[in-house]
Amino acid sequence: MKNDKRICRICDTQDFHPTYTGCEMMFGTRELFEYFQCNQCQCLQISDIPLNLGSYYPNDYYSLVQKKEKENPIKNFILKQRFRNAIFDKGYKINKILSYFIAMPEFIIDYKHNIVNLLKSSSITNYDARFLDIGCGHSSAWLNALSVMGFKNLFGIDPYIGKDKKHGKVKILKKDLIDLEGEFDLITMHHSLEHISDQKLTISLASKLLSKNGTLIIRIPTVSSYVWEKYKEKWVEMDAPRHLYLHSKTSIELLIKQADLEIFREIPEAIDFEFYGSEQYKRNIHLTDSQSHWLTRDNLLFSEEELSDFNKMADEVNRKNEAGRICLFIRKKS
Numbered sequence: 001m002k003n004d005k006r007i008c009r010i011c012d013t014q015d016f017h018p019t020y021t022g023c024e025m026m027f028g029t030r031e032l033f034e035y036f037q038c039n040q041c042q043c044l045q046i047s048d049i050p051l052n053l054g055s056y057y058p059n060d061y062y063s064l065v066q067k068k069e070k071e072n073p074i075k076n077f078i079l080k081q082r083f084r085n086a087i088f089d090k091g092y093k094i095n096k097i098l099s100y101f102i103a104m105p106e107f108i109i110d111y112k113h114n115i116v117n118l119l120k121s122s123s124i125t126n127y128d129a130r131f132l133d134i135g136c137g138h139s140s141a142w143l144n145a146l147s148v149m150g151f152k153n154l155f156g157i158d159p160y161i162g163k164d165k166k167h168g169k170v171k172i173l174k175k176d177l178i179d180l181e182g183e184f185d186l187i188t189m190h191h192s193l194e195h196i197s198d199q200k201l202t203i204s205l206a207s208k209l210l211s212k213n214g215t216l217i218i219r220i221p222t223v224s225s226y227v228w229e230k231y232k233e234k235w236v237e238m239d240a241p242r243h244l245y246l247h248s249k250t251s252i253e254l255l256i257k258q259a260d261l262e263i264f265r266e267i268p269e270a271i272d273f274e275f276y277g278s279e280q281y282k283r284n285i286h287l288t289d290s291q292s293h294w295l296t297r298d299n300l301l302f303s304e305e306e307l308s309d310f311n312k313m314a315d316e317v318n319r320k321n322e323a324g325r326i327c328l329f330i331r332k333k334s
């Protein structure tokens with residue numbers, strides 16, 4: 001019911017927080033869900049976490065689709081040498097020679113900066129580094145790329161997959177985070193935190209699993225953005241009901257602090273998707289509709305000019321630090 005007093009699940013403030021109605025627009029069921037935005041920390045959160053959350057992740061849900069990667073041992077060897085130089089500043093001479101044969105690939109996950117840049121901002125110093133990717137689905141593009149680069153301690157975890165998986169050096173465990181033991185030097189949450197019910201528990205468990213000088217990378221959508229202000233309930237990243245939390249910069253910082261961690265770097269990561277996806281929602285076209293630009297990329301839904309504007313707007317909000325997506329680098333409090 002609207003106008004109920006609600007308790008913020010991040011800062012515990014109980015109040016008459018303003019409410020919003022999110023609409024299921026990935027698969028287009030158009031089921032409605034109430035969200036509220038905390039008066040205190042501005043975290044936008046679903047009012048009641050659905051009991052049947054799993055049913056909103058059908059088998060063709062994008063992160064759960066199993067992908068097969070092609071292996072090419074010679075190319076992989078050369079890539080490993082090139083990455084060794086790029087990440088650790090080693091093997092300069094061989095890298096210079098190899099650069100004539102193979103271009104440095106841009107392992108872009110879903111944004112313009114590549115893995116090398118992410119690794120250079122973290123605490124990784126050698127190939128023994130231990131990686132954990134939380135909420136990665138059946139297959140982690142991130143871990144697969146790290147495997148090609150020569151890393152070998154590569155773990156993913158996701159409670160929603162059918163069973164444990166192994167692709168080469170990458171091991172993906174069907175497990176809850178609470179059941180995982182060990183220590184990791186780089187823990188990543190690539191657009192998975194917003195899907196998880198218990199935010200405080202998840203971050204405190206990630207903190208426990210982080211090595212002393214380790215780095216936690218969290219990539220999330222944020223309401224501290226131009227797109228939230230412009231589109232509100234039509235914002236594509238609201239993704240009701242799968243996105244249970246749309247953090248503000250204040251609320252994510254609070255969550256991190258509560259686990260004795262600190263943010264040491266933030267990168268804005270807006271992409272054209274947050275603009276064209278939201279424009280689609282405004283036109284009542286869901287993401288997997290046959291007309292959807294997200295699916296086809298070659299349709300007539302948007303003009304060339306509009307598509308170019310979406311890219312320009314993404315660049316602009318990144319410049320102004322008003323992006324709808326951010327990447328946070330986090331470490332233990334010193």
Ligand SMILES: [Zn+2]
Nearest residue numbers: 008011038041
């Ligand atoms: Zn709050």
